Amino acid sequence: MGRLKPDAAYVYEKTDGITYAREIGADPNSRFEIGRDYDSRTWDGRPLHEHLKEDKLWGEIRRAALTNLTLQKALDRAIMIYRLSKDNPS
Secondary structure (H helix, E strand, O other), X not given: OOOOOOXXXXXXXXXXXXXXXXXXXXXXXXXXXXXXXXXXXXXXOOEHHHHHHHHHHHHHHHHHHOOOHHHHHHHHHHHHHHHHHHHOOO
């Protein structure tokens, strides 16, 4: 239970993603941190789970391209366009 006392009543407050607790009737400055929100967003602002789903999809596409010539050709073209665009950004 950490700093929480059995059978004690607490006030819980949340500020800027941090959850605090203090005993009812105690000085408001006696509060202590009991939890924290962790922002699971990535460099582009999207949630982490969206990146994981997208990575999984690309993995499935690459594996499917091993036995699908049309899909492999499309991936090869996409890779070529990507590399050319890196060399010569428009």
